[in-house]
Amino acid sequence: MNNLNKFIQTETLGNKGEAGEKLVWDSLKRAFELRSCIAYWRYPIFCQASKFRKEPDILIADYKLGLIVVEVKAIRIEQLVNIQGHRWEYLNFYTKFGNPYQQAENQLFALLEYSDREPLLRQKITARAIVALPYINKRQWREKGFDKLPNSPPILFSEHLASSQSIIELISNINPLVAGDSLTSTQWELLLAVLGGTPIYTPACERLPCSPQSRRQILQQVRSRLNQLDLQQEKIAKQIPTGMQRIRGIAGSGKTVLLCQKSALMTVKHPEWQIALVFFSRSLYESITGQVNKWIRHFTQEQLSYDPEKSNLKILHAWGSKQQPGFYSTVCKATGTLPLAVPFTSSKKPNEALAEACIQLLENKTIPQLFDAVLIDEGQDLIVNNWKYQNKQPFYWLAYQSLRPVNPIYPQQRRLIWAYDELQSLDSLNIPEPVELFGEQLGHLVTGQYNQQINKTEIISRCYRTPQQIIIIAHAIAMGLLRKKGILTGSSCAEEWQALGYRVTGDWQLGNTITLQREHNSPNIINELWQGEMIGFDSFSSRQQELTTLADKIKHNITQDNLQPDREILIIVLGNSYAVSSLVKQTAIFLINQGINIYLPTQSTVNRLDTPAEQRNANQFWHSGAVTISTIHRAKGQEADFVYLIGLDRIAQDEANIFLRNQLFVALTRTKAWVNISGIGNYSLYQELRQLIKRKNKITFTVKSLPQRELRISDRANLIQGYALGRTNFRYANLHKADLSHLSLVNVNLIEADLSYANLAGTNLTNAKLIAADLSNANLTNANLTNAKLIGANLLNTNLNNTQLDNVNLTNTILETEG
Numbered sequence: 001m002n003n004l005n006k007f008i009q010t011e012t013l014g015n016k017g018e019a020g021e022k023l024v025w026d027s028l029k030r031a032f033e034l035r036s037c038i039a040y041w042r043y044p045i046f047c048q049a050s051k052f053r054k055e056p057d058i059l060i061a062d063y064k065l066g067l068i069v070v071e072v073k074a075i076r077i078e079q080l081v082n083i084q085g086h087r088w089e090y091l092n093f094y095t096k097f098g099n100p101y102q103q104a105e106n107q108l109f110a111l112l113e114y115s116d117r118e119p120l121l122r123q124k125i126t127a128r129a130i131v132a133l134p135y136i137n138k139r140q141w142r143e144k145g146f147d148k149l150p151n152s153p154p155i156l157f158s159e160h161l162a163s164s165q166s167i168i169e170l171i172s173n174i175n176p177l178v179a180g181d182s183l184t185s186t187q188w189e190l191l192l193a194v195l196g197g198t199p200i201y202t203p204a205c206e207r208l209p210c211s212p213q214s215r216r217q218i219l220q221q222v223r224s225r226l227n228q229l230d231l232q233q234e235k236i237a238k239q240i241p242t243g244m245q246r247i248r249g250i251a252g253s254g255k256t257v258l259l260c261q262k263s264a265l266m267t268v269k270h271p272e273w274q275i276a277l278v279f280f281s282r283s284l285y286e287s288i289t290g291q292v293n294k295w296i297r298h299f300t301q302e303q304l305s306y307d308p309e310k311s312n313l314k315i316l317h318a319w320g321s322k323q324q325p326g327f328y329s330t331v332c333k334a335t336g337t338l339p340l341a342v343p344f345t346s347s348k349k350p351n352e353a354l355a356e357a358c359i360q361l362l363e364n365k366t367i368p369q370l371f372d373a374v375l376i377d378e379g380q381d382l383i384v385n386n387w388k389y390q391n392k393q394p395f396y397w398l399a400y401q402s403l404r405p406v407n408p409i410y411p412q413q414r415r416l417i418w419a420y421d422e423l424q425s426l427d428s429l430n431i432p433e434p435v436e437l438f439g440e441q442l443g444h445l446v447t448g449q450y451n452q453q454i455n456k457t458e459i460i461s462r463c464y465r466t467p468q469q470i471i472i473i474a475h476a477i478a479m480g481l482l483r484k485k486g487i488l489t490g491s492s493c494a495e496e497w498q499a500l501g502y503r504v505t506g507d508w509q510l511g512n513t514i515t516l517q518r519e520h521n522s523p524n525i526i527n528e529l530w531q532g533e534m535i536g537f538d539s540f541s542s543r544q545q546e547l548t549t550l551a552d553k554i555k556h557n558i559t560q561d562n563l564q565p566d567r568e569i570l571i572i573v574l575g576n577s578y579a580v581s582s583l584v585k586q587t588a589i590f591l592i593n594q595g596i597n598i599y600l601p602t603q604s605t606v607n608r609l610d611t612p613a614e615q616r617n618a619n620q621f622w623h624s625g626a627v628t629i630s631t632i633h634r635a636k637g638q639e640a641d642f643v644y645l646i647g648l649d650r651i652a653q654d655e656a657n658i659f660l661r662n663q664l665f666v667a668l669t670r671t672k673a674w675v676n677i678s679g680i681g682n683y684s685l686y687q688e689l690r691q692l693i694k695r696k697n698k699i700t701f702t703v704k705s706l707p708q709r710e711l712r713i714s715d716r717a718n719l720i721q722g723y724a725l726g727r728t729n730f731r732y733a734n735l736h737k738a739d740l741s742h743l744s745l746v747n748v749n750l751i752e753a754d755l756s757y758a759n760l761a762g763t764n765l766t767n768a769k770l771i772a773a774d775l776s777n778a779n780l781t782n783a784n785l786t787n788a789k790l791i792g793a794n795l796l797n798t799n800l801n802n803t804q805l806d807n808v809n810l811t812n813t814i815l816e817t818e819g
Contacts, residue, residue, distance in 0.1 A: 006231060007032075009041040010238045010265075012451040020074025020134040023161060025058060028070065031164035036063035038192060038231070044238060044265050045110055046300050055269075056107040058132075061195055063188050066126030066180055067111060068171060070156065071104040073133055077140040085151050101153035104129035108177060113301065114194050120187055121194065126180035128171065132156040192229040197261070197298050216562035218529050219641055219673065225525070230254075232460060237261040239454045240269070242406050243413035246434070246446040246457045248420060248713055250500055251474070251669035252465030255419035256637060259375045260288055262417070264295035266373055267313035268304070273372035275313040278327045278399070280351065280381035282317050283601055283621035284637045288377070289315055318382060318395065319354055321618065327374075328357060328395075331402055335365040347386070351427055355387035358394035367401035372415060374399045378637060379420035383428045383436070393430075396437040412442060423478055423489070424666050426633060426659055431712055440727060447715065448732025448752065456732070459713060461501035461521050465639055466669045468522035469534050473692045475500065476699050478665035479707070480655075481516075482688045486705030488658050491717065495738065499713035510703055517698040526673045536676045537689050539648075546678050547587060550644060551594040553676065554627060557642055558596075565597060566622045570640035571629045572667045574679075575650030576660070580631050583647050585609060588629055599623035601634050632663045635670055643671040648679030648686070655685040658709060716740070723748065741779075756794075776814075 007029045013022050025041055032039060043059040058070035075093055082089040086102040108127050115121040130153070133141075137158045141147055154174045160166045183191065193199065210216035236247060237258045249255040256279075263277045279288065292315060293306035308315065320326020320339065332339040340357040347353040361367070376382065382395045389397050396418075403414035422431045430436055435443035446456040463471045475481075480488035491497065492508035501521030506514040527534055540546040550571070557563040573584045584600065588609055591598050597606050602618050604611040606626040621638055622628055630638070645667045651660040668675055677689065692699065712718055716738040719730050723745060733753040742762040749769045756774045761781045768788045776796040784804045791811045 006038045007041075008039070008235045008238060009453045010044060011042060011240050012242050012453050013041055018074075021057065021072045023074075023134045024070065024072050024132045024156070027161040027164075027167065028058060028060065031167040032060060032062065033164075035168075036188070037061060038195065038229075038234075040238070043111075043195075044269060044299050045107070045114075046268050056104070056111075059107075059111070059195075061191060063183060065171060066128065066176070066183075067108060067115075068127075069104045069108045069111070069129045071100045071107075071129070071131050073098070073100050073131060074135060075133070076135045077144065080136070080144070080146075083146055083149055083151075100131045101129060101151075104131065105177060110301065111195075112178065115191060118190055118194060118199075120190055123178075124180045124183065124187060125178065125191065126176045127178040128154075128174045128176045130154045130156055130171065130174060134158055134161060189228055193227065196229040196234045197295070198227050198229060210562050213531065214561055215530075215557070215642070215674070218526060219563075219568075221529055222526055222673075227464070228523075230462065230464075232458070232462075233258060236458050236460075238265060240266060241415065241417070241454045241456065242450050243410075243415060244434075244446045244456065245417045245454075246420075246432075247417070247460065248422075248458070248499070249460035250463055250471070251421055251424060251666070252463040252471065252639075253421075253460040254464055255421070255460070256284070256288065256377050257291060259377050259417070259419055260291035261295045263313055263373075263375050264292050264306075265299060267311060268296055268299045270372070271312060273312060274370060275373045275375070276327055276330075276371050276399075276402075277313065277315050277375045277377070278318055279316075279377040279637070280318045281378065281634065281636050282618045283634050284377070285315065285317065285619040286621070287637070319350070324619075327399070328354060328361075331367060331370065331398060332361060334368050334370055335361065337361060337365055349427055351381060352384050352386055354382070355384040355394040358398045359387055359389045362389050362394065362398060362401070367398065369404040370402045372404055374403055374416050376416075376418040378424070379418035379432045380422050380425040380428070381636070383425065383430045383432050385428050385430060390439065392439045393432070393437045396432075400438060412445065423475070423662060424636070424669075426636075426663055426666065429658060429709060433712070433718060435722065435727065440729070443722075443727065444729050444731045447730065448734065448754075457715075457734075459499045461499055463501065463522050463669075464524060465672050466522075467524045467527045467534050467671075467673065468518055469527060469697055470668055470671060470675055471522055472516070472518060472697060472699060473535060473689075474665045474668035476516075476692050477668070477685075477689060478661045480661065480688075481699055481701045482691050483655070484684060485656070487703070487707045488656065488661060489709040489711065490707035491711040492706070493714075493717060493739075495714045495716055496711040500711075508703060510705070512703050513700060514703060515698055515700045524672070530673070534674055535693055536674075537648075537686070537693060538676070538678045539682065539686055540678065540680050543583075543586070543680055546646060546680055547590045550587070550646060550678065551591055551596060554591070554596055554644070555594070563642060565627045566599070566624055568641045569627045569644070570635065570638065570642070570670060571598075571627060571644045571646065572632055572635050572670065573629065574632065574645055574647040574663060574667060577631065577633065579650060580647070583650075584629055584631060587646065591627070591629075597626040599626035599628050601628065601630055632667050636666060639670050639672055641671070641673045643667070643675045645675065645677045646679070648677055648689075649681045649683065650679075652679060652681070652683035652685035655683065714738075719745075719748075 039060045043056050056069045057072040060068040079091050079093050081091045086099045088098045108129050115125050233254055266275055296304055296306050317326040320329025329339040342350055342353040345353040345356045347356050400416055405411040406413050406415055420432045434446050449455055479490050494504045497504045501518050502516045503519055506512055563569055573580050588598050592607050599606050601621045602616040604615050606623050651664055654660055712721055715733040728747050729749045731749055731751045735758050736754050737757045739759045740763055741759045744764040746764055747767045750773050751769050751771045753773045755778050756776045758778045760783050761779050764784045765788055766784055766786045770788055770790045770793050772792040774794045775798050776794045779799045780803045781799055781801045785808050786804050786806045789809045790813050791809055794814045796814050
């Protein structure tokens with residue numbers, strides 16, 4: 001278990017009045033650092049009807065010790081006037097009375113209700129409660145006579161905090177409130193999953209008759225397994241940042257699930273907050289609303305559910321319509337403006353039209369501060385090429401302007417959180433990074449951490465949805481890694497590939513061979529269970545042949561594999577929006593004539609192609625008993641067990657088009673198990689695909705050219721490209737172990753940046769601002785730091801051989817160095 005991620009602070013800690021709580025938290029982190037455990041500051045569990053607050057100050061789940069709830073009371077001995085039974089009487093404290101131990105007990109029993117729902121854990125979990133008094137020692141407690149009281153609870157005193165051994169011994173010797181059993185490794189993994197709410201992700205597993213090793217039997221095996229807790233996802237989902245946060249995750253990494261959980265947590269914890277959860281594809285309404293509802297019920301122990309009319313959390317399509325408010329239309333209403341619709345803009349594409357509409361609103365109205373938090377899913381879909389507002393992305397700037405500052409003292413910090421994957425962009429090659437969204441002045445706001453506790457940028461490289469072989473092929477085909485005329489998208493830097501979940505072998509130089517492999521970042525187990533092919537490709541001489549084979553395979557899926565037509569089978573028609581509609585209609589008619597029920601999203605019922613506009617349901621994607629046929633734009637965010645991609649020739653005819661390659665990437669990553677691709681004719685793209693399928697779980701290729709589009713995921717890549725474009729402000733950048741050797745970074749601002757273990761050999765850092773930067777163990781051999789400001793910087797074990805330090809300000813710098 002990653003020691004860095006297993007201590008999760010759901011909100012920043014260390015503000016005025018929280019020094020005592022932070023003291024206890026930091027001491028417990030040191031004490032449990034090497035143990036198999038997970039610990040939370042303010043684990044989210046709430047009960048509206050109870051007189052006790054259900055959110056524990058500190059919750060620890062330990063493999064050997066079980067569950068431990070620590071209630072922290074940062075009072076001094078003179079503030080504790082009296083104790084009668086469980087009731088404590090305070091003086092000069094925020095409240096006159098309290099029941100700290102009883103509160104911890106109630107929190108513990110509420111948590112045990114979660115674990116007792118699992119038969120393997122019922123009455124098996126050992127549970128303890130303790131009160132921590134960081135400002136009171138044993139002697140003071142005894143002098144008051146509190147140790148003689150019959151109800152004197154277990155206490156963690158101030159002297160315990162200095163010794164990790166003392167903390168573990170004290171907790172181990174507490175008589176448990178519930179004496180459970182020693183946990184097996186399976187029970188321990190299940191307990192972690194329960195704390196993370198993982199059972200919410202587990203789909204209902206309908207047991208249908210099936211033959212051994214059939215697709216149905218494989219799916220039933222997969223669905224019967226509970227996913228293990230992912231510490232990074234758990235941390236991101238349960239943390240509420242005090243400002244902006246950017247989440248970059250590959251397809252199938254769970255970005256939507258994280259935002260649903262995070263928004264649900266916000267509204268339960270802060271019901272007075274006005275919150276917007278925003279997305280671009282209307283077909284996601286049902287899925288997102290359902291997930292938010294599940295999380296609200298989970299956090300409140302089934303006492304509350306999501307009520308869109310009463311809740312201050314609004315789930316909003318980016319645009320909005322007459323029948324359903326969206327984010328843009330909500331802001332329009334607040335400003336007394338009639339919202340524009342797509343037909344009344346000069347743009348033809350919906351995302352460009354939305355940007356145009358946002359610009360008109362920004363130019364003509366003062367945007368009111370309506371929200372306390374805005375969360376944006378599939379953020380790449382709201383990026384445009386042709387419309388900018390003062391060099392900012394219009395929709396994002398509108399969202400930013402609609403937010404209240406988290407703290408009036410720092411008006412720039414507003415709680416705008418967006419998740420994205422630039423490889424899923426179908427309309428723009430711009431990347432949703434801060435400078436692109438908010439301009440140079442605010443470009444540093446998602447670099448670093450909040451109070452050294454919550455990351456401002458998170459990069460998720462694990463893919464849960466799509467099997468390993470398919471996600472590798474999807475990346476390789478989207479980037480053109482085997483393309484005869486050279487790579488379209490990629491990076492010469494290993495850090496960028498690592499951010500996508502790959503291990504790189506080889507030196508990225510022209511003519512060299514590179515091998516990419518995914519390790520431990522594709523936990524989908526279906527490829528271990530299924531003995532056949534995960535991905536198939538068929539080419540035909542005519543569309544009639546392609547559709548005939550498609551119909552035969554789907555009939556086999558339904559009759560022999562026992563797959564359900566809806567949600568388990570999905571057909572995606574490839575190609576640009578102008579040509580794709582005719583193939584959608586042709587496919588639908590053909591399958592209907594073959595006796596297969598189909599559904600076209602937004603239509604009123606199955607096997608219908610021409611529902612009048614006023615009778616359509618723009619939010620509907622699936623229909624019971626029918627196979628959905630969709631374009632790629634409407635299929636974004638959806639998933640199915642078997643996905644059929646037809647019309648590959650529409651992409652192959654323009655194989656250098658990065659947007660079309662991205663379309664293929666999005667389509668491939670809709671599958672949870674199997675995918676079949678087909679097209680007519682014969683194209684070079686087909687040969688690429690066949691080669692990739694043969695190579696299974698790793699890709700080896702020769703570097704023939706530099707990529708046309710450079711991946712920029714890490715702070716290192718953003719620094720290099722941003723500096724080349726004239727930017728100098730990279731404050732708080734995470735450049736741990738980054739190779740920045742022999743670069744010219746004159747006048748760069750790296751205040752409070754993490755440059756530990758970085759390679760800066762031969763780098764020109766003249767006039768650089770390195771105030772409070774961490775340069776520990778960095779290599780600055782032959783670097784030029786003339787006139788650099790290193791006030792308060794950490795140079796512990798830094799290599800300064802032949803480093804130019806003329807006129808360097810080293811005030812308060814830690815200067816134990818190598819060389």
